[in-house]
């Protein structure tokens with residue numbers, strides 16, 4: 393097998409891929425910023441097909457083409473399923489042929505970029521849940537969970553562990569399809585689970601206890617723990633185990649799931665880091681108590697997903713057979729779900745930031761020039777209604793109006809009174825991997841530069857997590873109707889190339 397030059401992808405392995413240049417695509421808008429580079433929405437110039445281009449960061453090109461990208465490409469090439477994102481091709485952009493001093497660049501010092509071309513998805517679950525006023529219905533949650541489990545079961549049958557299941561890696565299109573994405577941490581496993589795998593995987597809040605206790609022999613059960621965390625988050629309205637660092641993460645797990653012993657988890661006391669984190673006192677499991685507002689079948693399934701002993705944790709296939717998916721209300725048909733304006737975590741964060749800045753500016757202006765009757769509501773002219781136009785946020789469910797009570801810091805009151813009868817989400821402290829690796833026995837994070845701010849710092853701003861409740865659109869139809877953005881035809885307010893100027897050409 394030919395070996396690629398430093399910084400280059402060995403295209404011998406992917407002969408038909410990489411033959412096209414990125415100029416076959418028109419860059420439209422940045423939709424994601426990941427550990428390994430930016431993600432853009434783009435249009436194929438000949439077919440007008442909308443795709444997502446993930447640029448592979450080559451900062452470390454001296455070390456060769458990033459191993460994570462090679463893994464992601466290899467794994468995605470062998471996975472073909474309606475609930476797994478489809479990698480369509482790889483395209484390249486040539487780097488400059490001369491260096492800053494004008495000298496011709498030696499072919500081995502490749503300075504170009506490589507992009508993975510994916511089918512475009514309108515949302516990720518985190519971005520969708522973060523939409524103001526967003527509420528998921530129970531059939532909707534069942535529909536997403538069923539698709540997540542179906543995609544994951546397919547991966548596991550094909551001996552692939554995802555190892556980074558979290559909301560922002562679950563992509564959703566406007567036809568209601570959910571697909572697993574970001575296979576940058578995924579890897580193949582053998583069914584005897586004897587591999588010596590790294591335990592530095594999975595975003596902290598979704599990381600299972602066996603990895604936190606140092607296991608290097610693990611299997612599909614690691615992904616099922618993450619699925620349990622997502623499931624509870626969807627029903628609960630906010631992340632359930634938001635640890636700031638690994639020791640705190642384990643503490644939170646023990647507080648919810650009880651302290652493990654040889655009886656409930658044979659072998660736990662032999663785990664590499666068990667003695668470092670031996671709980672000081674015995675804690676009882678209280679999943680049922682903490683989530684008593686969930687319905688019985690949801691709770692039964694959750695209990696089996698959040699089982700401490702990985703060998704007793706429910707596999708994806710069995711979870712799909714759980715009563716939860718076969719009792720009323722049944723999972724809805726994905727196609728029956730409303731269409732929403734595109735929402736990716738990256739964009740919703742940006743929008744929130746802009747909104748906060750605008751609010752602060754308005755506050756400053758108000759202090760300097762208070763309006764004469766600042767406490768009176770705005771005048772509403774006869775016939776003026778609160779119609780929702782495509783691309784505009786719908787009113788908060790529950791009949792909020794201009795005169796509604798002021799909203800709390802996280803936006804509209806998205807939390808339910810009664811659990812999964814009307815939950816919402818609002819978590820000002822959504823954080824990813826709150827690092828904090830100072831404490832033994834944890835080594836440095838294994839996956840490139842950490843994407844997150846300093847230890848424990850919140851990731852994203854206000855409002856996050858998921859919730860369930862009545863649909864957040866008014867009677868009479870979804871807020872964005874059928875004219876909402878769909879695949880192949882995004883709903884640009886100013887035409888398809890609104891970001892051309894901003895983003896310019898590919899580099």
Ligand SMILES: Nc1ncnc2c1ncn2[C@@H]1O[C@H](COP(=O)(O)OP(=O)(O)OP(=O)(O)O)[C@@H](O)[C@H]1O
Pocket residue numbers: 423424425426427428429431444446477510511512513514515516519556560561563573574575576736737738843
């Ligand atoms: N095919 C796609 N369609 C639409 N949006 C996408 C697509 N792929 C990725 N995105 C957006 O870009 C974000 C980052 O993508 P991805 O997770 O693949 O990158 P990453 O570098 O591995 O990120 P991370 O560091 O969060 O793991 C996603 O959360 C999603 O919002």
